[in-house]
Amino acid sequence: MKPNANPLPWRLQSAVPGAVWPAIPAPGAATALALLQQMEQSQWHEPQVIETCQLRQMTALFNHAWATVPWYRERWQGLFDAAAPVTRETLERLPLLTRRDLQDGFEALKSTQLPREHGQAQVQRTSGSTGAPVTFLVTGLTTLYWNVFTLRDHLWHRRDLGQKLAVVRHSSKFDRARNWGSATAGLVETGPAIGHSIRTDVDELLTWLDTERPGYFSTHPSILESLARRSIARRVRLEGLLEVRTLAEALGPDLRDLCREAWDVPLTDVYSTTDTGYVALQCPEHTHYHVQAEGLVVEVLDQHGRRCGPGEIGRVVISTLQNYAMPLIRYDIGDYAEVGPPCPCGRGLPVLTRILGRVRNMLVTADGKSYWPAFSMVSIRENMPIRQWQFVLKTPALLEARIVVDTPLSETQEGDLRKRVMSKLPPGLELRITYCEKIERSASGKFEDFYSEVSGAGRSAQGGNSPALV
Numbered sequence: 227m228k229p230n231a232n233p234l235p236w237r238l239q240s241a242v243p244g245a246v247w248p249a250i251p252a253p254g255a256a257t258a259l260a261l262l263q264q265m266e267q268s269q270w271h272e273p274q275v276i277e278t279c280q281l282r283q284m285t286a287l288f289n290h291a292w293a294t295v296p297w298y299r300e301r302w303q304g305l306f307d308a309a310a311p312v313t314r315e316t317l318e319r320l321p322l323l324t325r326r327d328l329q330d331g332f333e334a335l336k337s338t339q340l341p342r343e344h345g346q347a348q349v350q351r352t353s354g355s356t357g358a359p360v361t362f363l364v365t366g367l368t369t370l371y372w373n374v375f376t377l378r379d380h381l382w383h384r385r386d387l388g389q390k391l392a393v394v395r396h397s398s399k400f401d402r403a404r405n406w407g408s409a410t411a412g413l414v415e416t417g418p419a420i421g422h423s424i425r426t427d428v429d430e431l432l433t434w435l436d437t438e439r440p441g442y443f444s445t446h447p448s449i450l451e452s453l454a455r456r457s458i459a460r461r462v463r464l465e466g467l468l469e470v471r472t473l474a475e476a477l478g479p480d481l482r483d484l485c486r487e488a489w490d491v492p493l494t495d496v497y498s499t500t501d502t503g504y505v506a507l508q509c510p511e512h513t514h515y516h517v518q519a520e521g522l523v524v525e526v527l528d529q530h531g532r533r534c535g536p537g538e539i540g541r542v543v544i545s546t547l548q549n550y551a552m553p554l555i556r557y558d559i560g561d562y563a564e565v566g567p568p569c570p571c572g573r574g575l576p577v578l579t580r581i582l583g584r585v586r587n588m589l590v591t592a593d594g595k596s597y598w599p600a601f602s603m604v605s606i607r608e609n610m611p612i613r614q615w616q617f618v619l620k621t622p623a624l625l626e627a628r629i630v631v632d633t634p635l636s637e638t639q640e641g642d643l644r645k646r647v648m649s650k651l652p653p654g655l656e657l658r659i660t661y662c663e664k665i666e667r668s669a670s671g672k673f674e675d676f677y678s679e680v681s682g683a684g685r686s687a688q689g690g691n692s693p694a695l696v
């Protein structure tokens with residue numbers, strides 16, 4: 227086990243007068259801290275040890291699901307033996323749970339007997355930005371784990387919690403708070419947090435950030451990109467900014483470089499979903515992601531349902547480990563990711579190299595090959611007055627480029643644009659350029675620079691080996 231060379235860098239709040247160091251936090255915060263410290267150890271375990279621990283947790287959870295969740299009781303008949311410990315073979319034998327199952331089977335997926343110690347179950351909904359919304363349950367226990375993974379993310383990236391945190395996203399309900407949020411409240415005295423809506427005009431957001439001078443800034447990649455570009459154009463440096471953190475959308479290929487250029491700060495990405503919680507956090511030493519194996523099991527499956535190896539892309543199938551109110555077991559969340567080799571940092575947590583987004587962000591050509599378009603704005607927009615764009619696959623053979631321009635493109639510019647895009651597209655695709663006034667975000671505020679309107683896209687996914695298209 228690698229020794230923990232970095233002690234906890236935070237000044238903890240003590241609930242006991244006079245006990246300043248070592249501090250004695252209030253009970254809820256102390257539990258979170260105790261879990262975090264356990265996870266400080268478990269992250270260095272060998273992968274086999276981590277899997278053994280997960281199987282012990284799965285044995286407890288699956289038995290609970292079998293005994294108290296009607297959906298699993300029915301679907302697992304003949305596949306599950308409550309008397310035997312869960313093995314990897316047991317897991318791989320069980321049927322996948324689809325989003326459709328969750329939409330249709332909410333009542334049948336509820337446990338009839340939630341242990342009292344897990345806290346109240348509460349109903350939550352996903353935004354349904356890139357698919358139909360799903361309703362699910364969370365508990366006090368799942369919220370506790372959410373908070374602990376937030377703390378781990380802060381710890382991994384050595385954040386100075388005394389700084390101001392700025393957040394721009396759809397769900398921002400606050401303007402200003404004294405603490406960064408539920409993960410740190412009662413445990414560490416943080417700097418203030420400020421929030422703004424994702425629908426705010428980009429110039430207004432930039433002026434707000436420039437005035438507020440946060441140390442950290444968290445938002446969706448598409449917002450960050452617009453801000454970085456405006457910042458460069460307006461020569462706004464955002465003095466005091468230490469790091470940007472992104473979530474909720476697939477990360478484009480240029481954004482890390484763009485943040486360096488605009489503000490000279492690193493970008494840290496987070497892969498989480500509303501219904502499963504944190505899936506993977508960016509490694510402290512690399513740009514790839516570590517699966518949060520203490521909270522969930524991630525299987526990345528190819529089109530035959532087999533586990534992908536390093537370098538292969540497949541569907542992300544998740545089993546949450548702590549949700550006893552509504553266990554999500556082998557839940558096919560609709561995302562695709564690329565599996566990575568073990569990380570040189572020494573952590574035994576599994577590695578995902580890239581998160582590729584949803585089925586609808588996958589381009590499947592007429593001959594059945596799959597691509598993951600990741601459009602580089604830099605190469606296309608060079609010398610062109612293009613303000614915004616979006617690519618939409620209308621049919622397997624027709625790609626529409628929707629663009630918003632400051633001034634109309636000349637014939638030469640349009641020809642140039644066509645040539646640049648076409649040179650990177652798979653053969654056999656026709657490109658149609660359409661001019662728009664504005665390209666709107668989805669209802670949840672998410673933005674997709676590519677999506678497919680071809681129904682059933684992804685069913686013929688071939689575990690692609692496809693780099694960025696443009």
Ligand SMILES: [Zn+2]
Pocket residue numbers: 509510511512516569570571572573
């Ligand atoms: Zn690592």
